Amino acid sequence: MSIKPYPLQFKPEMKERVWGGRALERFGLELPPGAIGEGWMIGDHPNGTTKVMNGELAGLGLDEVRAQYGAELFGSRGHRPDGGRFPLLIKLLDCNDDLSIQVHPTDSYAKLPPGELGKTEMWYIVDAKPGATIIYGLKDGVDRAALEAAIAEGRIMDALQEVPVKTGDAFYIPAGTVHALRAGVVVAEIQQNSDTTYRLYDYNRPGLDGKPRELHIEDSLNVMAYEGAGATRTDTSSAVAGEWLEIARSPYFVVEKGVVEQPWPLETRPESFVILVVAAGRGELAWDGGRQPVEAGQCFLLPANLGAYTLSGAMTVLRSELPQ
Template identity: 70%
Template sequence: MKSYPLKFIPEMKERVWGGNSLAKFGLPVKENSKIGEGWMIGDHPNGTTKVANGELAGLGLDEIRSKYGELIFGTKGINSPNGRFPLLLKLLDCEDDLSVQVHPGDDYAGLPEGELGKTEMWYILEAKPGAKIIYGLKPGTTRESLAEAIEGKRILDYLQEVPVAAGDSFYIPAGTVHALGAGVLVAEVQQNSDTVYRLYDYDRPGLDGKPRELHIEDSLNVIAYEGAGATRMTTEVPGPNQWLKLAHSPYFIVEKGVVNGRWELQTSKETFVIHIVCEGSGQISWDGESMPIKAGECLLLPASLENYQLEGNLTVLRSYLP
């Protein structure tokens, strides 16, 4: 196989808090729908994306893993703990508030069989005026005080609200209480996991008209009450064709770059590279070939691709394995 940048057919997920704003990126979203998540690149039992372009078109990411392994994933990527692609890349449309939730780490005994923990990061693509998120607990909160607040329906008194704007970045290690608020579009890079423990869901019904399940005991068990190492930052890149590191975890590194003109880059044999195009348009070139790219697209660059170029006026996120 001759290596080339892979685009995927996204898996669109309906959510009670979703809307139809992902349609602006050309994603398959119907009017008046409640699409909350576009799984752009993923290999999970709840959704595996298929290649949309080139020689490998129609193959799922799981099939690529079994057929091409190290050529695509790299020496690090092929050795993920559960044997699947190690990351899950999403675009999120938060028309309404998400549930207040927390994710377990890899070592939590209550994880479903075959599931990993969930450390993630958010990059805010768009935010309506006044948009906020919940990001951590107020200082001094303990398991006991939080349990009492939940019992007394006072949990919101113990949560930190943070205003957000386009370009903000949030690193969310497992154990961090969090919730996206209404009015934001988000790019998310996370471990390949779909485990969510809900603490609070505003007493609203789900898409089936029934209250969504809460996971109080699991949540209280996995929360890092003294802090999990969550960090946030505004993301002004110092200049064109330079990387600004947004997150460095044991599971992924995420960087932001602004392309102005032509930028010479390369992959390594250790890890694939993922590019999320946040703004603008341009093209990616490799080995005498090129392909147009635009906002909302996600590309998986095989570890074996080696030299490539980004051109145009683009804001991109780059993700790879540490």
């Protein structure tokens, strides 16, 4: 059975986190009670599967869309004949407090849970309070022995790079890169479809259950890329209206920033779906057979077979595709 392709919008899965807050409400999102740190906007994972909330496929989970229509909607690179999960996970993060110091494994790490992938990701800073910083990589010359010593002596922060951030900064974080978001930022995250995180340090604070959160020192030390994994930072303020600025490229995704000021005709390709994240402003998304208003905080999955579409209004968008 075929359907006429259209942009899919999903009901987010909200996740309470010890470091979360209520900032995602500013996007008009409905939050449950508690400290909400993550909105899983487009997800197909055992820990969170989002459901379509518009059009003919409304009510179906992304896993069900994949099973029934993946071959026609996800593109030749996005569909796995073996039934594998959708390749990306899209999140909005509200960092009301510091996240743990953490690192993610590559796909080849032998201790990955069954069925799980490694985790390469990227961040786009949607909003940052004055003075906000993140942890981004090891300081020069820190090897495994030096990091182990810093951990044992309670001075791990001395081994890490802390960098200032502002709205519009983009960070590519390959697996193996130590990192941590810190208080005062709201972030759009595009990542491999994985939920594997190894914590090195968590400020000795209790979790939501009142108990210290588990650390994964040995796994973290094993997967760390001490010589660097190719992490890059991009100041995206140079983005020109009507032109895509590439801000992250990996074997798993390519992410570009676009500034919309007047109607911008675009189209999808048969090889890959497109994910659009509206990072700021508002406008309209139009395609053959429909149009709808869009605004900051909304995310859309454009099927590979959608073809022509147009963005208009005054907004900043992130476009994610699978690499060729």
